[in-house]
Amino acid sequence: MRISLRQLSVFLSVARHQSYTRAAEELNLTQPAVFTQVKQLEESLGVPLLDRIGKRMQPTEAGQVVVEGARETLDAVGRMEMRLADMRGLREGRLTLAIVSTAQYFLPRLLGQFCDANPGIEVALTVTNRQAVLARLAAGEDDLCILGTPPEGLDVVAAAIADNPLVIIARPDHPLASETEIPPERVAEEAFILRERGSGTRLAVERFFRARGLTLPVRMELGSNEAIKQAVIGGLGLAALSRDTLALEGAVGIVRVLDVAGFPLLRQWQAAYPRGKHLSVAAEAFLDHLAAHARDAVRDSGRVLPGRTGAAMAGSEGPLRET
Ligand code: PGA
Secondary structure (H helix, E strand, O other): OOOOHHHHHHHHHHHHHOOHHHHHHHHOOOHHHHHHHHHHHHHHHOOOOEEEEOOEEEEOHHHHHHHHHHHHHHHHHHHHHHHHHHHHHHHOEEEEEEEEHHHHHOHHHHHHHHHHHOOOEEEEEEEEOHHHHHHHHHOOOOOEEEEOOOOOOOOEEEEEEEEOOEEEEEOOOOHHHHOOOEOHHHHOOOOEEEEOOOOHHHHHHHHHHHOOOOOOOEEEEEOOHHHHHHHHHOOOOEEEEEHHHHHHHHHHOOOEEOOEOOOOEOOEEEEEEEOOOOOOHHHHHHHHHHHHHHHHHHHHHOOOOOEOOOOOOOOOOOOOOOO
């Protein structure tokens, strides 16, 4: 039997997303390349592994067995690599991270510093939304995950590493841009551009308004913070975004942070990993790096904003290690 680790990890991704297309996005492959890997795996094993049910690709009974086997195999290989890397210390090693898309405004900066200091560490970074990061965290696929708020319902170790305030933005010529202490009820009368379902930003803002009995009128859903800013600049409505996304647009004054009562919503960036997971030397070192530098990196990424920025925000730091 000729099955490869690559085929197993591609199959796992398809099974997790129940989609060739989304697996291809996650793995940075073309959809046909993903399809071919799964087909070859099916041919080697001699059983169909996926059923198409509507738009979803669901593992067959045999596929479920392969999902479990693939997880065990990849975990075992990961543990072996980790032990070897630990033997070599930080001279060589691999660090796998999954981060929510909003963290891309500060995390790469931290990674850059870390990689400069540890040139032997190879980093694999997955950037996706909260829902997908939570699925990866539950499956223990990465050394560390970075999320905008603590993960719920999972047995993980999570620690706050920096502030993650959420603000409401508008074009500077919007009638609300010059008002102060705008009631949430007034904001909820405006057309909103929201992130896609599964986004942590969306979850947080919807919760805030729902807790006040309000529903945001959604004019448009967009899958990226950058697209949302362009839509706001284009005059399509208001949006809620993490303040970290706004450094450039805020600095040149093409978006304005509104002074909405209750905002900024104070949240904390979290670094998380499954409880009981053995952290590699590289992951431990990166956690230390986050604890020491994440606050500065986040502060630098959110600088120079006109309008209300929620200057004083309380920070709380939890333990970064399982004790
Ligand atoms: P998101 O998460 O990129 O999935 O919206 C960010 C956050 O929760 O702050």
